[in-house]
Amino acid sequence: MALVEARAPADPLVLFRRWFREAQRAGSLQPDAITLATADARGTPSARMVLFKGIEKERVLFYSNYGSRKGRDLAANNRAALVFYWSATGHQVRVSGRVSRLSRAASAAYFHSRPRGAQLSALASRQSRVVPSRAVLEKAVAELDLLYPKTVPLPPDWGGYALRPDWIEFWEHRADRLHDRLRYVRGREGGWRLERLAP
Numbered sequence: 001m002a003l004v005e006a007r008a009p010a011d012p013l014v015l016f017r018r019w020f021r022e023a024q025r026a027g028s029l030q031p032d033a034i035t036l037a038t039a040d041a042r043g044t045p046s047a048r049m050v051l052f053k054g055i056e057k058e059r060v061l062f063y064s065n066y067g068s069r070k071g072r073d074l075a076a077n078n079r080a081a082l083v084f085y086w087s088a089t090g091h092q093v094r095v096s097g098r099v100s101r102l103s104r105a106a107s108a109a110y111f112h113s114r115p116r117g118a119q120l121s122a123l124a125s126r127q128s129r130v131v132p133s134r135a136v137l138e139k140a141v142a143e144l145d146l147l148y149p150k151t152v153p154l155p156p157d158w159g160g161y162a163l164r165p166d167w168i169e170f171w172e173h174r175a176d177r178l179h180d181r182l183r184y185v186r187g188r189e190g191g192w193r194l195e196r197l198a199p
């Protein structure tokens, strides 16, 4: 279905949620897998996949290790960009904005909802640091498993991030590569300006 300005909702997150549901229903393999691009203080870019964990207070949520490369990038430069791509529906969504950390309480709530194995791995892993071998990691996990037979504590350097969009672009595949692109740009008073981009 064509992406038409006249039918586009005033709130881009309404359209985002619709497209996300459509991607899930169309059988996308991992509709929540997104590319996160960051840059360090000198502007050197870096991109990787993370998992989209929902929208809260108009912000896009994901979780990671604060000491990882992305974590260090975001501490130095909180501007980041996200890309969603759902081939099953021919849709791409690009989001750009500033990122802040979630509270410890919110991070703990999500952390403890994860499988125990994933919690232990997060506690054992200083993400993105050089490790001598896989055996060292597996030993660390085994030791933590014994140390914390019940609750695995939230690692001090692990938690959630929230990206507040400055702009969101919706891209829809169309015939002959004359694709549709609608961009919502946040205005000064908090509303959104809608514009069409050439494909």
Ligand SMILES: Cc1cc2nc3c(=O)[nH]c(=O)nc-3n(C[C@H](O)[C@H](O)[C@H](O)COP(=O)(O)O)c2cc1C
Residues within 6 Å of the ligand: 030, 033, 046, 047, 048, 049, 050, 051, 052, 062, 063, 064, 065, 068, 069, 070, 071, 127, 128
């Ligand atoms: C599909 C997919 C989902 C991923 N989800 C996450 C995630 O939610 N959080 C995370 O920290 N790493 C996730 N990763 C691993 C990251 O891509 C990356 O290897 C890791 O975060 C280290 O990145 P950095 O060194 O740039 O910080 C995921 C990888 C894939 C392939």
